[in-house]
Amino acid sequence: MVIRSNEQHLRWSVLVIHLVLFSLVLFSSVSGAESDSITAIPALAPPTNVSAIDKPNDGGGSISIRWGLSQDDYDGGLVSGYKVLRATDSNGIMSSFTEIGDATAGQAEYVDGNVSDDSSYYYQVVAFAQIESNGAAHDLIAKSAITGQVQSSAQWFDWQRINVFVGVLILCALIIFYIRQAQSGKELFIRKIAGLEAIDEAVGRATEMGKKIFYIPGTQDMDNVQTIAGVTILGRVAELSAQYETWLEVPVARSLVLVTAKEIVKEAYSKVGRPDAFNEDQVHYLTDDQFGYAAGIDGMVVREKPATIFFMGAFYAESLILAETGNSIGAIQIAGTGMPSQLPFFVAACDYTLIGEELFAASAYLSREPKLLGSLKGQDMGKALILIALIVGILLETFGIWTFSDLFGVID
C-alpha cells in the first residue's frame, strides 16, 4: 500500500512537473509571439526653417508663414498635414500658442490674413500624423522652432501689378495727347452711332404726339460706370425735351441717382434757357428693389403710354420685363447697357440698342466737346495697341518664340 501510494505520488509529481513545464513552454511561446508583434511608434520629423514675413505687395493685415517640409512628408509618408500656431507679443511677453489654421501635407506656406498691423506675432508649425499600431490609433506631432517676432504692414505699391500701371499710363498718355489735339482745334472724326442719331427723332416723335418721354437710368447706383454714362446721356435728352417742351419723366431706383439726375435735368433746362419749365417731380424715386422698380415702371408705362422710352444704364433681370412692356404700348425705345447678359433682350425688344462701349462713347458723340472727343480718340488708340498686341502675341506663341501673354498676367 505504501509502495502504491509512493508510486501514485510519483506519478502525480511527474504529471504536475509536466504540466508546469508545458505551461511554461506555452506561456513563453505566447509571450514570445507578443513580443514579436509589438512595433515601436516612430518619431515624426518636425518642419524645418520656419519663417514668417509680412506679406509683400498688400494693404497690410496679413503675414506669410513658410517652412521646409518634414522629412516624413513625402508621397506615402507619415505626415497628414500641418497646424499653424500663433502667439502674440504683449510688452515683450509671448502669449500661449493657439491654432489659427492648417495646411495639407506637401504644402509649405500659409497666409494668416487675420492679423492687426499694430501687433507683433510669433508662429510655430506643427506636423501631425495618425498611425495605427498594436491595434490602436496614435496621434503624432512634431513642433518646429518658433519664428522671430513679425508684424504686418501696408505697402504703397503692388509691384506684381506693374503691368497694369504701365498700361494705364500708356492709355492716359494717349488720352491726354488727343485731348490736347482736340483743344488745339484739330477736327476729330467719330463714326455714326445709329442709336444716338435716333435720340433727336425719338424726342421729336414724343413732341408731335403730345406724350411723355420716360428715361430709365437702370437699377444700379452712382458707383457703376454704366449709370454714370446713363445720366450723362440724360443731360442731352433733357435739353431736347426742354427745347421741345415735352414732359420728361425719370423714375429712379437709388437715392444718389435721384440727386444726380435732378441736378443734370435742372442744369439742362437752364442751359437751353428754360429753367422755369423744370419740375422737381420729373425726377422721382420709386424703390431700391429691382422687381419693385420694374413693377412700378410697368404700371406707369401702361397707364401713361409714353411715346418714347430710354433705357440707359446697368440692368439685370428686369430688362426684358421693362422693354417688353414698352414694346407692347408701341413706344419708340432706345436702350444702352454694358451688361452682356441683358443686351440680347434690348436688341430683341427695342428699336435701337447701344452695345457696351457705344454707351460710354455717347457723351462725347452727343456733346462734341473737345475734351470728350479727345478722350474717345485716345481710347480708340488704346484699342489699336491691343489689336497689335493680339496679332504679335498670337504669332509669337503660335511659332513658339515667346510666351507674350505673360506680359498681361494680373496677380490678385
Added chain:
Amino acid sequence: MEHIALWVAAFLTLGIYSFLYKDNPWYKLCEAIFVGISAGYWFVTLFWDNIYGKFWLGVFPDTTTNATGEIVYVSTPDYWLIVGAVLGFLMLLRLVPKIGWISRWPLAFIVGATAGFYLINYFSSNVMAQVQDTIMPLFGVGYNASVYDIIGNVVIAVGTFTGLIYFFFSKEHKGAFGGAARVGIFFLMITFGAAFGYTVMSRMSLLIGRMDFIFGDWLGLIG
C-alpha cells in the same frame, strides 16, 4: 399665422401675374404694396447695414472685458469713416435751398472717386486678363492640340479681333475695315442669341418656382 402668410403671398403673386391679361385694380394694388413695402424695407436695411453697421459700429465699436479686467474695443475704431459720414451729411444739405449747392461736392467726389477706382479694376479684368486669354498658340510648334481646339482658338482670336474693330469709333466702317467690323457684329449677335436662349431658360426656372408655390405650397395639388 403661416396659413395667412401663404394666402397673402398667393394673392399678391396672382395679382402681379394678372398684368399679363391687362392693367387692372388688382395689379395696381399689388404694385403699390410691392413698391411701398420694398422702399420701406430697403430704407430700414440700408440704415442698419450702413449707418449703424458700418459707420456707427466702425467708429464706436462694441467693448469687451479682457483677461486682465480691462475694457477694450472688440475691433479698432476706424475714424476714416467720419469722412464718409460728413460727405453723407453734406448731401443732405440739398434739403436747405440756400446752401443746397454744397451737396454737389460729395456728388462730385463720389462720381470722380468711382471712375478712378474702377479704372484699375476694369483695366485689369476687361483689358489685361482678356488680352492674356486671347493670346494663345493657334496651332503648331510645341503645341499639342486637336482640330477642335485649333478651330476654337481661331474663332476666339477672330471674334475678339473683329469685335474690337466694331467698337473703333474714330474710323468710318468702310472697305476692309468695315468688313471686319461687320464680322465683329455677326459674332456679337451670335453671342447674344446664345445668351438669349440661356437666359430664357433661367427665367423659366423662376416661373416654375412661382408655379410650384401656387400649385404646391398653396393649393397642395403637387407634392
